[in-house]
Amino acid sequence: MRIGYLGPEASFTHYAVKSVFINEEYIAFPTIPDCLEALAEKKVDRAVVPLENALEGSVPITVDYLFHDVDLHITAELISPIEQHLMVHPDHEHEWQDVSRIMSHSHALAQCHKYLYYRFRGVTLEPSTSTSAAAQYVSAHPEENIAAIGNALAADTYGLTVVEENIHDFHFNHTRFVVLTSELETELLPFEHDAEKTTLMVTLPSDDRPGALHQVLSAFSWRQLSLSKIESRPLKTGLGNYFFIIDVERPVDGILMQGAIEELEALGCTVKVLGSYKKHMLLPQK
Incomplete structure (x- = not known):
């Protein structure tokens, strides 16, 4: 089975996919619309995208695209704890407090608003398509003293150093992901509810x-x-x-x-x- 997800590798969505779809083919897409269009065109058999976060509410692009642009069906929801960490390239792990900008998905930046306001006031915050895309960029640009916000899997995957753990503003930080299909069918997953x-x-x-x-x-x-x-x-x-x-x-x-x-x-x-x-x-x- 081909599972499309908001990538790149090591995003929170990727972690959710790997947790329930074992030994399947995972296909990363750079944006939520790309992922949903791939399912609508049957280039993948399932698509997994974020729908709602406990701190920041609904993901507008997911909701709007499901309403206006594609005819897809939710067959399961995956609730995942979200832990946000500040990570830098190893070349800058001793000067991370002087980063010139901090990159992450807009929801992740918002989830860490208080931390960023008090610790990095005035530093440029740059939205990216996903937390793992930010980590991937930081890894590929060691000449820049920049940071990403993301999960531990992203730090490990892209060889970054976590310099501050659990920087999200509230402890109960969960994201609701939905499993989508192009046809109405029952999802065979290990449901707990x-x-x-x-x-x-x-x-x-x-x-x-x-x-x-x-x-x-x-x-x-x-x-x-x-x-x-x-x-x-x-x-x-x-x-x-x-x-x-x-x-x-x-x-x-x-x-x-x-x-x-x-x-x-x-x-x-x-x-x-x-x-x-x-x-x-x-x-x-x-």
Whole structure:
């Protein structure tokens, strides 16, 4: 099986993939859209990308691409602890406090905001496509006194020295990765949670009538369907136009869920079902 993931090698996504897909072919992609397009074009059999972080919230490019650009399905979610470390090239391990810039994924930089503000105020923070891409760049440019923020696997893979460990601002730092397929199917993974959740993307009626969102929530409320998440994202059609991503703690094939979806459609909403799936908790990196 070919597993596409946000790379390069040693990214947090790569670690999540290796933790559950054993002895499969791993194919790294430089960006989330590249990874999702490869799955849509069936160049890979699965795609694994980050969807949400406990500190920084949803990954907008993943949510938007699943809504606007591709017809893919979530078949599993992987919850991974995230530990961010500051790493430099070994040539600069004794002068790391004088780095000229610090590179990482924008979410990783945000997760370490307080640390960076108090320890490296004024130093340029440069976003990269992933934490491992930042580590790869630092490794390839020993002439520059620069640093990357990433995981221990990236430091080991690219021969960097970790100079400060666990620099993220809050201890409970987890990322939710999703396993995607181009066809609806059940994922055969060692799930630790039997309960299924369903992710929906809902667009409100075009007439913009008052109370429309309340009606949407009522469709779940009176059926006692628990929502673990509701979030708005721009429709990209004008200010004030949104779609909503909703996580419901029930499988989609239940009678109550089917009834809720039918009620939403009867109200004039459009409903896109991303999938029903189970959760697997990953162990921290060693």
